[in-house]
Amino acid sequence: MDRMPSWVRQHLAALRALLVLTVITGIIYPLLATGVAQALFNDNANGSLVQKDGKTVGSALIGQSFTDADGNPVRTYFQSRPSAAGDGYDPTSTAASNLGPEDVIDTLPNPGGADEAAKEGKQSLLTQVCARSKAVGELEGVSGARPYCTTDGVGAVLKVFPDRAVSVNQACPATPFIATYEGLKVGCAQPGQDYAAGKTVPIRGNVTTVQVPADAVTASGSGLDPHVSVAYAELQAPRVAKERGLSLEQVKALIDEHTSGRALGFMGEPAVNVLELNLALDGA
Template sequence: MDRMPSWVRQHVAALRALLVLTVVTGVIYPLVATGVAQALLNDKANGSLIEKDGKVVGSALIGQSFTDANGNPMRRYFQSRPSAAGDGYDPTSTAAGNLGPEDVIDTLPDPNGADEAAKEGKQSLLTRVCARSKAVGELEGVSGARPYCAPDGVGAVLKVFPDRAVSVNQACPATPFMPTYEGLKVECAKPGEDYAAGRTVPIRGNAGTPSVPADAVTASGSGLDPDISAAYAELQAPRVARERGLAVEQVRALIAEHTTGRALGFMGEPAVNVLELNLALDRV
């Protein structure tokens, strides 16, 4: 080694360091971390997988949809909250919608649009919430009405001009959710027309306190939330009991068994794991 040029010795030392660090951080550390996790946190380390009849049917940490082949809710099961992760609860596409409370105006589908995006249109966050609330209300047999939502499940938003008002989320020939606004006739919106110059006026309406809980109409930040609120579970209990021929009290007892309390007794809200609850129902 002493006879080697200095630059060779430097490269040999660097190579030794690379090999040592590769073994320590790439082999020894992962094996130790995996061993500790398997020994102390076996279930969580393996993904908190849940089995039914010897087959893995999901994870207690990742939500999933309970719908048929056409995407319709399976009425025998409790439904999860909406998901913005890929096509729904996709762990490889975990994401939120990144839309805020000011996203209230739809891009209406325009058959004459310049591209596919214009032809398909795009729903605002408000209309998504309104449409989900209407659908949940119909499924559960309660009112799906909520503030700032039109009866047909779109955002109740006007664009107001000096001589007219336009219900921008209701495409013609729909009947506007209100006939007039401050003496101006309210018109339906024409796809492809630019209403940006108008004053945006969301209409609160008189819906009062919604019967459909917030988590039934909004996606979680990750899009993978496996839980729903106790209020949403309670709303679904009569429907599930009816479809399964069970007493509502029996279903409510199962909800209580699968409700977790607040973290450390004060953080967050009680939650119900949907997959575990549905599997418990199947065992009844």
């Protein structure tokens, strides 16, 4: 019997290698890795799910919002930090906003815009931070003032021209946050106008003390961070204690119980798991 052609033998060898590697890497290895994970790290391997009354209410590794149907904070709960992942804490859309410190100029809503994006406008990172800080300050009964923010919660930024200045993040008929700049009258911004030719000048203002922590107004890199800083948790404690009829000492004790230390004892900062803290409050 004639020997098989060399090209046939090569294809058969390649097919055998494919089958063997498929069994090893596609069946044996995944089963082995899954078995070891389930035996040694059962809770973590299953997503660190958190149970309440026999029902899964979330994961200790993924944050979630504690808001009502209209998106307003539920006052009896500690609030999480903002999230840029999808509509908020979406594991399938984990991401940051990718906006940087130079993103300070809004695209103002323009009802006469050519498309939906132009009609809705777009907030800069600075205005997002200012608006969140103002909202958190109002919720917690403290000042939400920050440098480079106006009192109405937008970025304090001017576009300066030879004969005038424009507060580009304050749409007319708003009153500009300052009346004049270096002898130039400051006006409000007209939606749809192009102010690109002007010089961009952020105005710091006279804010010396910031009471709203940074993690209350900025999202994490993944958008899934389940923790807040101890400072943000303590800022919320008086509100939660009042709404639940608990003493401030009781609430602070629960914060301490659900505060994790620095990784390996020296990396990062202590942090509070919001979901676990809120569940502890429900059981208090």
